[in-house]
Amino acid sequence: MDTWIWVVIVIVALIGGVVIGFFAARQYMMKYLKENPPINEQMLRMMMAQMGRKPSEKQVKQMMNQMNKMQNK
Structure with a gap:
């Protein structure tokens, strides 16, 4: 060939x-x-509870917003 x-x-x-x-x-x-x-609000609450914290809804929303900002960059 x-x-x-x-x-x-x-x-x-x-x-x-x-x-x-x-x-x-x-x-x-x-x-x-x-x-x-990926991490959702339920998982975030569970992680914070394992660290000994009882997060407020505002804290959870702030953390989710920060994580979404970091993911979009």
Whole structure:
């Protein structure tokens, strides 16, 4: 076979691998986030209770706003 055919086969395989890898990684991340959701208000209250604090609703909202700001940066 000619060399150019091998070059085409390698390029097609590389592009196929990138596409399949992208969708596999996307599916894995969606499954991971579904099984392990990010911190919500309930988890925040539980963590603060474990530290010996009884947070007010205002404190919980402030913490959630701070966490959302940090996540968006």
